[in-house]
Amino acid sequence: MAVQDDYLARCGRAIDELKSSDFVHVEKAELRPTTLDVLRDPDWVFGDIAERTGLTLAPGVREYFFAADRVQVFWYSMSEPDLRGEFCLNHLHWALLRGEVPQDAFGTISRDPVKMEVLGQLRFLDQEPMAGTARLTALRITPGGDDPQVWLYDMNHERLELLDLDYAGYLENLLITKGVYQWQYLFAEVDFKEPEFHDTARHLSEVLRVFPEMFPGHDYAPLQERLEARL
Numbered sequence: 471m472a473v474q475d476d477y478l479a480r481c482g483r484a485i486d487e488l489k490s491s492d493f494v495h496v497e498k499a500e501l502r503p504t505t506l507d508v509l510r511d512p513d514w515v516f517g518d519i520a521e522r523t524g525l526t527l528a529p530g531v532r533e534y535f536f537a538a539d540r541v542q543v544f545w546y547s548m549s550e551p552d553l554r555g556e557f558c559l560n561h562l563h564w565a566l567l568r569g570e571v572p573q574d575a576f577g578t579i580s581r582d583p584v585k586m587e588v589l590g591q592l593r594f595l596d597q598e599p600m601a602g603t604a605r606l607t608a609l610r611i612t613p614g615g616d617d618p619q620v621w622l623y624d625m626n627h628e629r630l631e632l633l634d635l636d637y638a639g640y641l642e643n644l645l646i647t648k649g650v651y652q653w654q655y656l657f658a659e660v661d662f663k664e665p666e667f668h669d670t671a672r673h674l675s676e677v678l679r680v681f682p683e684m685f686p687g688h689d690y691a692p693l694q695e696r697l698e699a700r701l
Contacts, residue, residue, distance in 0.1 A: 477536045477641065478503070481559075484645045488545050493684050498544040498600060503537060504561055510537040515563045522567060524613030530638045531617060535562060543649065544600040551676040557649030558597050559641075569594030571608060571623065585630050592621055595640065598651070607654060609637065622654045627666065631658035646688050650677050655700075656693055662700040671701060 478501065485499045508514045512535045520526050536559075544556040560569065571592050579585045592608035604625035609618035620640050622631045634657045635643065647653040652670050655662075662671035678694050 477534055478538055478541070480645055481536075481541050484648060485543050487685055487687075488543065488648055491684055493547050493549060493680070494545050495548050496543065496545045498542060498556075500540060500542045502539045502541070504539045509539075509561060509563055519563065519566050523611055525566065525611055525618065526614070526616050527618075528616040530636060531562075534638050534641050537561070539564070542599075545648065551680065553650060553673075553677060553680070555648050555650035555653075556598050556600050557644055558599055559644075560594060565595055566593050566609065566611065569608070571606070579628055579630060588621065588630060589623070592623065595620065595637075596644065596649075598649075603651060605651075605654075607633070607640065622658060631655070631660065633657040634659075643693075646690070646693070647677075647681075648685070650681075653677070653693075656696040660700060662697075667700075671697075675701075 482501055485496070485501070488494050489496050489499070504510055508518075512532060515535065516527055516532060538559075539561050540558065542556070542558040545554070547553040571589055571594070579589065588610065591611045593611055595607045595609050597606040598604075606623050606625075608621050608623060610621055611618065617636050620633045620635045620637065622629070622633055624631070631654075633640070633654060643653070643657075652673060655667070655670055656674065660667060662668075662674075674697055678690055678697055681688075682690050
């Protein structure tokens with residue numbers, strides 16, 4: 471089965487893993503397939519994106535095409551450690567054509583012309599609307615490019631970080647991490663020994679201590695290695 475046919479099913483299985491866990495309560499889970507025929511047709515979707523943005527998407531992006539308006543889940547642990555997570559993926563057509571970062575979210579970054587240029591090219595990929603964490607992950611639109619960069623924008627901390635992930639890698643790790651808060655920092659060039667990241671380091675250490683027990687069907691060794699490299 472092709473990845474593009476399978477990704478929604480895999481999202482469904484990830485949600486089922488959360489629901490079946492004795493450690494977790496799922497507050498919200500929504501997998502909403504699109505009802506518009508054109509948005510179910512990857513040839514039309516990618517052709518329209520190319521025509522309107524100048525972005526020709528690479529095969530790795532096409533392989534992860536999914537025909538859903540929204541895939542969203544919000545969960546939290548019912549015992550110690552206190553863990554929470556969510557993800558909210560929108561259809562790629564909506565994300566790339568209508569998912570601009572609102573200017574009222576720019577904060578003090580608006581004083582940095584280089585970061586402002588990046589922000590102006592970002593389009594929503596994933597966000598955390600339920601808990602109001604003011605973090606979002608976005609794709610950077612650069613006409614003529616074929617595999618958009620993936621960026622994390624943490625508005626609370628005024629952080630704009632390029633992630634060591636492509637589109638496919640982001641979607642894969644989203645299923646493994648279940649969207650646990652701050653997992654994206656494992657793929658950012660940051661030093662967890664900095665005071666700003668002490669809480670993040672402690673939180674992700676707890677996550678990667680208990681997740682192998684909570685979700686034994688996944689390999690967390692690569693994420694544990696990334697954590698160690700940043701401690």
